[in-house]
Amino acid sequence: MSRSRRISDPLLAIGAVAQRTGVTISAIRFYEGKGLISSERATSGHRRFRKSVIRRLSFILISQRLGYTLDEIKTQLDRLPNGRTPTERDWNRLASRFATDIDARIAGLQTLRSKLDACIGCGCLSLEKCRMWNPDDVASDLGDGPRYLLGDTSEDVGVTVRDR
Structure with missing residues (x-):
């Protein structure tokens, strides 16, 4: 790796990634094992992560909070380049796909909220x-x-x- 590459895209130790993201080291290893993120090995054998992994991990955390499964998240992340830092355009494409799904989820939640005190057609006939x-x-x-x-x-x- 050239010196200019190290300056523009420094590799981070797993502890630094954990500290910056709030994700435990074991969870980072788990996500790597699932293919959601990747690392490189230093000559010492230690994992080193590109700085772009911070954004991927943040995306994973937010997506999980929105109820997406790891498989759904991986499908979306697989559309991003793994060997380079995703560009703004890469992230915009991903965000556009997710926005459509999130809008549908919001509509579903609003429907649920508005109908919870009415008949929902479940067959209980309790109201x-x-x-x-x-x-x-x-x-x-x-x-x-x-x-x-x-x-x-x-x-x-x-x-x-x-x-x-």
């Missing part, structure tokens, strides 16, 4: 509202699960409040 919107569990004709939270409506099974 008086359920007997009005899902009499005799007609929502089950649309499939398994909480049909109204999944996007179906009582109109999809031909039930209206007038019918009751």
Whole structure:
């Protein structure tokens, strides 16, 4: 590695990466073992990480907090260059793909929040509202699960409040 390369993209010891990210050393090793990040070996045999690993680890942590699995995160990170520091354009492409999915998750959470106190079409029929919107569990004709939270409506099974 040339001297200019070391100055522009210094390699960091695992402890320095852990300190900067707040990720434990064992977790860094775990993520490396899963192929989410990579390291190089110094002549001493110790792991050395490119500074760009800090951003990857931060992305992993945020994605996990948003409920993404490590496999989903890896799929996204695999689209970034592993041998070089990702450019702003690389990250923008990744962010765009994630933004679409996050928007869908937000919409789903808003739907869940707005319908929690109403009939969700799950078949429990424990609320008086359920007997009005899902009499005799007609929502089950649309499939398994909480049909109204999944996007179906009582109109999809031909039930209206007038019918009751």
